[in-house]
Amino acid sequence: MSVIKFEQVCKQIGEFELGPINVAIPAGSSVAVIGDNGAGKSTLLKMIMGLAKEDRGRIQLFDQNRVLGDNGWKKRIAYQPQTTSGCSSLKGSEMKKLIAHFSSSFDEERFSRYVRELNIPLNKRFDKLSQGVQKKLILALTLAQPQDVMIFDEPMAAIDLMAQKLVIDEMVQLMDEDLERTILFTSHQLHDIRKFADYLLLIRQGEFLGMFEKDDLASKFTRFWLDQPLQQPVSCVVHTSGDGREIISYKENITEQELNKSNTHIIRKANVGLDEILPAVLSGELDLKNCHNQHYAGII
Structure with missing residues (x-):
């Protein structure tokens, strides 16, 4: 559901x-x-x-x-x-009382534990707290x-x-x-x-x-380092470096097979982690829509 x-x-x-x-x-x-x-x-x-x-x-x-x-x-x-807005003049204890009144699921014991572990003063006005304590x-x-x-x-x-x-x-x-x-x-x-x-x-x-x-996204992409610049298009490649010696593929096996057939030597290969994938996607450098077999989760 x-x-x-x-x-x-x-x-x-x-x-x-x-x-x-x-x-x-x-x-x-x-x-x-x-x-x-x-x-x-x-x-x-x-x-x-x-x-x-x-x-x-x-x-x-x-x-x-x-x-x-x-x-x-x-x-x-x-x-x-x-x-947040509208609570500047309220103390933490007053904010808690207000939330607890309207929320049927409010857990007093849980809240008290958070207050204790995070050292949150409930006797001060919200606008007198630092930004971090407010948060x-x-x-x-x-x-x-x-x-x-x-x-x-x-x-x-x-x-x-x-x-x-x-x-x-x-x-x-x-x-x-x-x-x-x-x-x-x-x-x-x-x-x-x-x-x-x-x-x-x-x-x-x-x-x-x-x-x-x-x-799925974290394990999807593989980077290949080649002994020579890529001479012809290879399936499933979504990124090629400027000198053509480094490529990123979303289908490791298919790309590797085609490289071998073209006698292009693979020096090494490695998974491309989320720390590289996400910035590349958000900058537009990597277009996930080009990955034809991508797994869209929950898409209508």
Whole structure:
């Protein structure tokens, strides 16, 4: 079952356009939304929450269309925004009381543990806290609401290493507690993406590139170093260096067979990791659409 489905969704903000987005996010998955700054990641999350209205297309939640005025679906989603508003004058204890009142899933014991481990003062006004402590408080309030879908917008930004470890460990724990729980998060931290994400949803300057299985994408590409420049086209090659002695293939066996037939000696070969793949994709250097046998996960 898909918990979130985008069908031809587009959003225009000035001259910037996000979409069209066509994707179905399965229940029980962890999805990293990846893109450069300004790519449209936060806007995508806001559209899910109804905080930004799509201009075209349709978004379904829990296999149902959203109905204007019906916010019942929000009771099944916990959301940590990148920035907050309207709570500057509230103390942490008052924010907790407010969230606990409206959230049926709020776990007081869990929240108290986060406050203790992250050293969050609840007796101070929100606007008197440092940026990092503000972020810790918002994360603690969100993590303490174990919902069917949990959405985090840049959860690792502006927090220290200890807090980052706690957040990722708690995300793993939340997924283990409920195998149908789904977590979406935006991140620039490759370590967290490697450790936690099942799928990678990629956006480049508003263009939806697809949603890919992380492990499939991480093992998909092979770099070949050749003893001479490539003399003729070879199947499945998506990148060739300037001197033609280094190529990247999305189908190792086929490319290797053709190189051998052409008497091109392979000096060595190696897997291309996510630390190279993702920057190349987001910069446009590597076009995943050229990989004809790519595995699109959850694409309608």
